[in-house]
Amino acid sequence: MTLVESINRIFRKIPTGPLYVLGFVPAAVYLYWGITNQLGADPVARLERQLGEWALQLLILSLLVTPLRNRFNLNLIKFRRPLGLFAFYYVVLHLLAYLLLDKQLEWEPIIKDITKRPYIIVGVVALLAMIPLALTSNNWMIRKLGPVKWRRLHKLAYLIVPLGAAHYLLLVKAWPLEPIVYCLVAALLVGYRFVTLRGRVFA
Ligand code: HEM
Numbered sequence: 001m002t003l004v005e006s007i008n009r010i011f012r013k014i015p016t017g018p019l020y021v022l023g024f025v026p027a028a029v030y031l032y033w034g035i036t037n038q039l040g041a042d043p044v045a046r047l048e049r050q051l052g053e054w055a056l057q058l059l060i061l062s063l064l065v066t067p068l069r070n071r072f073n074l075n076l077i078k079f080r081r082p083l084g085l086f087a088f089y090y091v092v093l094h095l096l097a098y099l100l101l102d103k104q105l106e107w108e109p110i111i112k113d114i115t116k117r118p119y120i121i122v123g124v125v126a127l128l129a130m131i132p133l134a135l136t137s138n139n140w141m142i143r144k145l146g147p148v149k150w151r152r153l154h155k156l157a158y159l160i161v162p163l164g165a166a167h168y169l170l171l172v173k174a175w176p177l178e179p180i181v182y183c184l185v186a187a188l189l190v191g192y193r194f195v196t197l198r199g200r201v202f203a
Contacts, residue, residue: 008075016078023086026054027093048097055090056164056182058083063161063189070196081137084157088134091127119170126163129156158193162186 001009030050033039039046062083068074103110113120133156135141142150165182172179 004073008073011076011079016082019079019082020085023082023089027051027090044097044101048094048102051090051094051097052168055087055094056161056168058087058090059157059161059164060182060185060189062087063157063193067189067192067196085134085137088130091130095127119167122163122170123167126160126167129160129163133157133160158190162190 030039030047034043034047037043062080065076065080065083068076099105099110103113114124115121133154136145136150136153145153162183165179165186168179169183
């Protein structure tokens with residue numbers, strides 16, 4: 001048995017049910033650290049940023065599933081839905097941290113941000129694009145839409161990841177490595193998908 005086959009065998013045995021609970025652990029840990037003053041000098045900014053970063057990382061992981069299967073026969077398909085759903089939950093928590101803790105529901109600065117700050121505008125577009133994906137990530141909607149329409153709709157993920165990475169890059173003043181790495185990873189994933197769709201990679 002090859003290494004990939006062994007890994008697939010191990011992953012096949014892992015049930016996805018507990019992942020729907022485990023996924024909330026990082027958010028709960030950050031919340032606990034926040035309540036117990038363990039998030040440094042600016043706990044709100046730290047919490048807000050960490051939630052955004054988790055969302056982006058989970059989205060990237062969900063998009064990695066297909067290339068890993070196509071290129072390396074690694075079958076992680078059953079983890080794609082929880083990864084995508086948790087990316088959405090984390091974006092919602094990120095938004096709640098922004099609205100409730102950062103802006104304290106003061107609508108004037110919020111509206112100013114949404115209309116004037118490019119990184120917020122990009123974030124809002126990414127979040128809006130995630131809503132139809134989250135709403136259709138259940139068996140009933142998959143059946144209702146049919147596999148062709150469902151797959152077409154879920155290609156939106158290839159827009160959301162670059163938007164999330166651009167949102168991060170636009171908010172930083174200098175050129176730190178992290179958002180640049182996210183942008184490169186997003187470009188690679190979209191590039192791979194584009195090439196595969198055009199039939200140049202026979203995976
Ligand atoms: C309504 C939509 C959104 C709003 C209002 C929003 C707002 C913000 C704000 C205020 C920050 C922190 C800026 C700062 O500290 O100066 C931030 C950072 C960030 N956001 Fe968002 N965001 C939104 C959507 C998204 C989405 C859809 C993603 C990912 C897919 C995302 C990922 C991130 C990341 C990765 C960071 C930077 C984290 C870090 O510095 O480590 N955000 N966002």
